[in-house]
Amino acid sequence: MGQQSLLEWIWQVWPVCPRHDLGVHSSERGGAAVWWCAGGGGHMLAxxxxxxxxxxxxxPK
Incomplete structure (x- = not known):
């Protein structure tokens, strides 16, 4: 399920940056797939x- 589908289903943004309380988006940074937050000038969440x-x-294991 994509982020857009999830948003339409639960009416919430997910995942959310705990530092900025903003939704994060998948992005490519430096050749790696990351979760990116636009808060605070932009930073990688994970x-x-x-x-x-x-x-x-x-x-889970």
Whole structure:
């Protein structure tokens, strides 16, 4: 399910940057796929695949 489909289904933005309370978007930065927040001049929240760790959640084993 893409971000747009999720937004239409739950009417919430996801994922959200905990520092800026803004929705983040997948992006390509420096040749890597990342979750990017536009807050504070822009910053990487996490590499794609590492979002749970960046949000303080453990990935299921």
């Amino acid at each position: 590499p794609v695949g590492e979002l749970a760790r960046a949000l303080g959640r453990r990935r």
